[in-house]
Amino acid sequence: MTTNGAGAAERETQRIWRALDGFRIEVPSWGFANTGTRFGKFVQGGAATTIEEKFSDASQVNALTGASPTVALHVLWDLPGGKADVPAIQALEKKYGVKSGSINPNLFQDAEYKFGSIANPSAEIRGNALAHLLDSVEIGRELGSKDVSLWIADGSNYPGTQSIRKRIGFMEEVLAATHAALGENQRMLVEYKPFEPAFYHTDIADWGMALELARRAGPKAKVLVDTGHHYQGTNIEQIVAWLLRLGELGGFHFNDRKYADDDLTLGSIDPYQVFRIFHEILSVEEEERAGVAFMIDQSHNLKGKMEAMVQTVMTAQELFAKAALVDQARLAELQQECRLVEAEECFRGAFWQDVRPVVREWRVARGLPPEPLKALAESGYVEKITQERGSKNARSVSSYA
C-alpha cells in the first residue's frame, strides 16, 4: 500500500491496526427508528419500534464492525418510564451484549417547552426541565454510563421577543444544579447548535457559549461537537484543536451535511473534513484524547437503517485509519520549516491512501467479517426484521418511536 518499501509498509500497517484496536464509536438508538422530514414520515419495514429492537440492531452493528459496543439512549424515547425502566435496559444489555452509552435527556418535545426549557422565563418550567435532567443523571448513574449528553433546543424566532442575557443566567443555574448531581464517574456534555428549531437565536449557539456554560457548571462538564451544528464553512477542526488544547472536548456527534443539520451519513459529503478532525485528535497525546467520546447522531430517511449504520461505522474506521497514517514527526518538521507544499502533501498523502485492504486484514485478524456490509446482506438480518416488524411499522404513525 505504500511506495516506500516493505519496512515502511509494515510500520503503516501496524499504525492502522493499533488505531483500529482502540477505535470505538457509539451508535444512537434513534438511528434505528422511523424518522422523517418536516414534510412527511418515511416508515421502513425493518425499523425498530421498541427498545429491545434497538438493542438488537445495535448489537448486530457491533458484531459486524467490532467498534460499537455502546448505544446512546434518548430518555423519553427509550425509557418512557424513567428510572423504572432501568432494570429492563440492564436485561437487554445482558441479552444483546451491548451496553448503554450516553444518556440524552429530552427537553424539546413537550408542549411546555415551546418557549424554552432551561432558559424559559418561567421558573416553574425551568424547574420541570431540571427535574428531568436530574432524572437523567440518576438513570446514567444506575446504568453505569459515563455521559449525560445535553442538547438544549431553546431559542427564539423573533428579535426583541426574549432577553438573551437573562436566559444565560437561567441556564447557568440549571446547569450548575445538574452538575452538582453528577456521580463520581459521570460527565455532562454540552452540545451547541446555531439554528433549528429556533431561527433567530438559539441559547447555546456555538462552541464559545457551550464552553463558557460548561466551565461555569463545573469540571465534569465538557463540550460536545455535533458536526452538523455549524454555519457553512466553519473550520470544525480548528474548534476541535482549541477544545483539545483547553482539555474541554467531551465528544462528538458525527454525521455529514451539505446544507444544514442534514443528518447524512458520516463522510458521505466531505470525508476530508472527518479526516482532518481525526488528525487533530490523533495529534495529541493518548491521555489527552482518552476522554473524547465518538458518537454517531444520524437518522436515515432513505437508506436502509441497518445498512446506513454499518456503512457509517466502517467509514469512521477507514477515515480514522487514514488519519493514523499521517507521519506526525515528519509533518511537524515540515510545518516548523514552513515547507508548505511538502507539508500539505505529507498530510493529504495519508488521506489519499486506500486503507481498505489493511482494514480488511485487521477485521479478519480480529474475527470480524472482512466486508461488514456484505456480511450484513448475507446474514439475512434485514429480511428477518423486516418480516418480523413489518406489520407493526405499517401501522406506525408516531415519529421517532
Ligand code: PSV
Ligand atoms: C439535535 O439536532 C441533535 O443533534 C441532538 O443531539 C439530539 O439529541 C439529536 O439531534 C436527536 O434529535
Ligand code: MN
Ligand atoms: Mn447531536
